[in-house]
Amino acid sequence: MTQKMPGRRAREILVRNDRGGYTVPNGRVYPFQWNWDSAFVSLGFAAFDLERAWRELLTLFDGQWEDGFLPHIIFWKDDAGYFPGPAVWGTGRTPQTSGITQPPVAASAVRDLWERGDRTVFREQLEELFPKLLAWHKWFARVRDPLGNGLALIVHPWESGRDNSPEWDAASSRIDTSRVGSYERRDTSHIDQSMRPTKLDYDRYVALVQYGRSLGWDHERIGRGSPFRVVDIGTTMILLRANRDLLALAEALGRDEEAAELRHNIARAEAGVAWLWNDRVGAYCSRDIISGESTSMVTGASFLSFYAGLRNEARDRRLLAHLERIASRTKYLLPSLDPAHPAFDSIRYWRGPVWAVINYLVGRGLLEAGHKLWGEKVRSDTHALIQQAGMYEYFCPLTGKGVGGDDFSWTAAIWLHWCADHELSRGA
Ligand code: DGY
Numbered sequence: 001m002t003q004k005m006p007g008r009r010a011r012e013i014l015v016r017n018d019r020g021g022y023t024v025p026n027g028r029v030y031p032f033q034w035n036w037d038s039a040f041v042s043l044g045f046a047a048f049d050l051e052r053a054w055r056e057l058l059t060l061f062d063g064q065w066e067d068g069f070l071p072h073i074i075f076w077k078d079d080a081g082y083f084p085g086p087a088v089w090g091t092g093r094t095p096q097t098s099g100i101t102q103p104p105v106a107a108s109a110v111r112d113l114w115e116r117g118d119r120t121v122f123r124e125q126l127e128e129l130f131p132k133l134l135a136w137h138k139w140f141a142r143v144r145d146p147l148g149n150g151l152a153l154i155v156h157p158w159e160s161g162r163d164n165s166p167e168w169d170a171a172s173s174r175i176d177t178s179r180v181g182s183y184e185r186r187d188t189s190h191i192d193q194s195m196r197p198t199k200l201d202y203d204r205y206v207a208l209v210q211y212g213r214s215l216g217w218d219h220e221r222i223g224r225g226s227p228f229r230v231v232d233i234g235t236t237m238i239l240l241r242a243n244r245d246l247l248a249l250a251e252a253l254g255r256d257e258e259a260a261e262l263r264h265n266i267a268r269a270e271a272g273v274a275w276l277w278n279d280r281v282g283a284y285c286s287r288d289i290i291s292g293e294s295t296s297m298v299t300g301a302s303f304l305s306f307y308a309g310l311r312n313e314a315r316d317r318r319l320l321a322h323l324e325r326i327a328s329r330t331k332y333l334l335p336s337l338d339p340a341h342p343a344f345d346s347i348r349y350w351r352g353p354v355w356a357v358i359n360y361l362v363g364r365g366l367l368e369a370g371h372k373l374w375g376e377k378v379r380s381d382t383h384a385l386i387q388q389a390g391m392y393e394y395f396c397p398l399t400g401k402g403v404g405g406d407d408f409s410w411t412a413a414i415w416l417h418w419c420a421d422h423e424l425s426r427g428a
Helices: 006-017 035-046 050-061 106-116 123-143 166-172 199-214 219-225 233-252 256-276 300-305 313-329 356-368 372-389 409-425
Strands: 073-075
Touching (some): 006 035, 035 050, 035 356, 050 106, 106 233, 123 233, 300 356, 372 409
């Protein structure tokens, strides 16, 4: 079934999911404000209401903690339809928030909004957001850079935004779930459980929430002692890119001191990523910091190095060879896991399905790096998936079927931001 007028439908979804200054990812499954979702959503709003686009990010940063930490959920209003709610997190903040973070896409979104508008009109918004973005990035450098080489540590699979990626399976086996107790999941009452994380995954997610809570959400201590500590390739690449975008904003505002610090952090991460390159596999892979082991898995996030601005001819050639191999086994790019991997599951969340937001980041990176054919293929596949199936949460890479929830804000946003002009150029 082909969707009629996806642009109009995408705008309707954003407007419907708008709760007044922030947008829920989806009214049923995710009824609050999520961190990286909001960054993508702002790009979608920018296609038709730039003022509202800035508002999304300003509201998100109203949930920031004094030390720069930006939570992954802000619970602006109560809603019993989600687990774990604010009482489980117990962060004791106003507004109520979770105690973990998510990939820092926000600075890149802000740069986008800034550069597309009349730069005099939104200067106030930029002036307000710049120090907040900087404080968050400094928090990563201070609390989540255990090797001091610019890479990003995560202490909960949800922090990666790619919740049940098989990358976290081995590291998660250290999590003790014996005292988790009983709880009621809400996600599986909205969505078929074959498309969601398993009960064991959830027990581990909850155990880590209980662990953070038991330490009063002291992030320094959690970063040193959590049973789950992985350097995530996705967060690392997104942070490197976000630092470059924040540097461009620092330069636009004439903040020389901050710009110098950002240049330093960028150079450190550019050298540091060598620790994540797995030469046997020929890809960047996440790495467990407790065991030192590379996950040795090629996931969608492995291809974010282009978006991060890394250029290395020999490595890029090997990554593109993986992309070509993966493309020959799937109908649509980019599956979240290499289909040759035994854990591949074409409909289970981050263990195989295609996600429009990752396609956007990877596709954009490939285009910027001059890999036009591959970048265009990722973009036209994203276009085809959304046009055929609708604004689904994710898509089966083998059939193109929409899976998870429908009417997803970030899928609608990617349509408006990245696919709609592609639609025009093809005369559709
Ligand atoms: C969930 O609840 O599934 C989210 O992805 C984590 O915030």
